[in-house]
Amino acid sequence: MARTDDDVDAALLARIHQLYGRQSHLIxxxxxxxxxxxxxxxxxxxxxxYPAPVTGTDALEAFAGRFYVGARDAGEVHRHVITNVAVDRVDDDTLRVRAYLQIVATARGGASRLVRFTTIGDRVVRHGDTWLVDRRTVARDDA
Known part of the structure; x- marks a missing residue:
């Protein structure tokens, strides 16, 4: 059971927001x-x-590469827009993070459209001196 969000200080919240922003820009x-x-x-x-979970660094890299190439080949720029990030501490080394994720596609020289609106539920863990996503579960709003 997660502890209350009072156990998450501003510095940790900033680190988690930075993680999610960095992830969006990278993919x-x-x-x-x-x-x-x-x-x-x-x-x-x-x-x-997607048909099956993607597990491990190499498979995640291939997945992200396919996402980028698919958008590029379609003549689009895709943007991950993460909002409403809520962080709860499970224990000293584990966080539960929930957020809304929109994927927006913009055709080069054209209009933007919403591809998907989802909710993500992540287990984020301390890994050395940083925080990493251990498990991401995506729920689609249209499912």
């Missing part, structure tokens, strides 16, 4: 390896948008 910018490294080495990404 949208085609930095697949760096994005994958924001997960633990055996980190897991589970989404109903």
């Amino acid at each position: 949208d910018g085609g930095f697949a390896r760096e994005w994958a490294q924001t997960f633990t080495p055996d980190g897991e990404f589970c989404s109903p948008s």
